[in-house]
Amino acid sequence: MAKKTDYLMEKYEEMKEEGLTWTIRNLEGPSQPHVTVDGKECIMLASNNYLDLANHPRLREAGKKAIEEYGAGAGSDWSIAGTMDIHEELWDRIAEFKESEAGMTYQTGFAVNAGLVPQLAGKGDVLISDELNHGSIIDGIMIAQRMFKADKMIYSHSDMGELEECLKKADEEGYNRKIVLTDGVFSMDGDVAKMDEIQKLADEYGALTYVDDAHGEGVLGGGHGIAKEFDLVDDIDIQMGTFSKAFGGFGGMLAGNEGLIKYAYNTSRSWLLSAAFPPHVAAINIEALDVVEEENDRVQKLWDLTEYFKSEMESMGFDTGFSETPIVPAMVGDSKKCQKLADRLYEEGIFGLAIVYPMVPKGKARIRNQINAGLTKDDLNEVLRIYEKLGKELDLI
Numbered sequence: 001m002a003k004k005t006d007y008l009m010e011k012y013e014e015m016k017e018e019g020l021t022w023t024i025r026n027l028e029g030p031s032q033p034h035v036t037v038d039g040k041e042c043i044m045l046a047s048n049n050y051l052d053l054a055n056h057p058r059l060r061e062a063g064k065k066a067i068e069e070y071g072a073g074a075g076s077d078w079s080i081a082g083t084m085d086i087h088e089e090l091w092d093r094i095a096e097f098k099e100s101e102a103g104m105t106y107q108t109g110f111a112v113n114a115g116l117v118p119q120l121a122g123k124g125d126v127l128i129s130d131e132l133n134h135g136s137i138i139d140g141i142m143i144a145q146r147m148f149k150a151d152k153m154i155y156s157h158s159d160m161g162e163l164e165e166c167l168k169k170a171d172e173e174g175y176n177r178k179i180v181l182t183d184g185v186f187s188m189d190g191d192v193a194k195m196d197e198i199q200k201l202a203d204e205y206g207a208l209t210y211v212d213d214a215h216g217e218g219v220l221g222g223g224h225g226i227a228k229e230f231d232l233v234d235d236i237d238i239q240m241g242t243f244s245k246a247f248g249g250f251g252g253m254l255a256g257n258e259g260l261i262k263y264a265y266n267t268s269r270s271w272l273l274s275a276a277f278p279p280h281v282a283a284i285n286i287e288a289l290d291v292v293e294e295e296n297d298r299v300q301k302l303w304d305l306t307e308y309f310k311s312e313m314e315s316m317g318f319d320t321g322f323s324e325t326p327i328v329p330a331m332v333g334d335s336k337k338c339q340k341l342a343d344r345l346y347e348e349g350i351f352g353l354a355i356v357y358p359m360v361p362k363g364k365a366r367i368r369n370q371i372n373a374g375l376t377k378d379d380l381n382e383v384l385r386i387y388e389k390l391g392k393e394l395d396l397i
């Protein structure tokens with residue numbers, strides 16, 4: 001019988017025809033360097049678990065202990081009765097880790113951007129954004145425009161000349177507040193924002209800076225993130241991030257001064273109208289920050305493996321694009337060919353994600369390899385051996 005929702009299946013079929021749908025792969029067991037994906041053992045190159053903390057014994061123990069002490073759920077919205085003392089302990093720990101005056105958590109990194117960005121700018125203000133910023137920033141800006149009548153300007157990716165033009169134009173047009181928003185590490189290419197230049201320009205024109213450090217935390221600045229990397233901990237106005245990537249846990253974070261934090265949790269609808277994450281998640285996140293500081297060789301190992309993998313890929317003839325971080329793409333170009341390479345990698349026991357249009361421009365399809373500190377050099381040699389074989393098979397090298 002026909003259902004009113006049948007149009008959704010039709011749309012889905014159309015998208016599938018164009019190759020725009022996701023095939024969900026199931027991990028059978030923890031996320032770690034060696035995983036079982038849909039019944040096949042693979043070397044994992046598609047996770048954000050850069051420091052191999054997602055299955056770390058200390059994080060597991062911290063979570064178990066917190067469940068015994070606090071139970072399974074937070075029981076309420078953050079704003080009503082869901083914020084427990086263990087959450088606030090995490091807030092303080094974030095501030096300490098980021099060397100900021102204050103810190104707080106949201107359910108997810110997405111919820112920070114979608115909930116906070118709209119509250120930062122209203123009529124007569126302008127949000128100035130890198131064209132490749134994460135979708136959650138884009139959504140936040142859209143809400144700021146629609147609901148609060150803020151304006152936006154977009155500059156070409158990492159183009160500092162264009163950023164300056166935007167700032168100049170904003171001054172000429174008499175905007176009140178200017179906010180420059182940027183990802184710290186851009187997740188499709190693995191390049192790093194020119195944070196020193198962005199901050200300098202922002203200071204020159206009296207603009208605020210807002211940085212999304214999701215792929216930089218645990219990776220840059222000895223694990224402390226992009227502000228530390230560029231020695232800008234006292235300069236960047238607003239830093240957000242997530243515990244769900246290198247830190248191996250879950251949840252969004254915000255760091256900045258006391259006023260920012262108090263304002264953020266009194267205005268962000270994604271925080272006010274949504275449940276606190278479970279207490280054991282807070283415990284896991286606290287433990288993650290401790291482990292990053294206490295086992296700092298993990299960060300170094302991540303970088304050593306990254307350098308090795310990248311230079312071997314390049315000397316084999318692969319194009320790794322603009323990579324400057326443990327995100328090391330293997331550029332392919334054509335979407336179908338890229339999909340084919342991903343399928344062949346999987347058959348050979350490597351789980352690497354094909355990134356195709358519309359996530360990246362047409363003709364810029366690539367496999368996004370993400371290095372993990374828990375891999376060994378032998379693992380990488382195996383990966384390289386297979387890349388060499390498939391690179392020849394598919395005429396890429």
Ligand SMILES: *Cc1c(COP(=O)(O)O)cnc(C)c1O
Pocket residue numbers: 107108109110111134136183187212214215241242243244251252
């Ligand atoms: C992953 C990511 C987010 C979202 O973080 P979650 O905690 O997974 O919601 C936001 N911004 C960027 C740049 C990201 O890469």
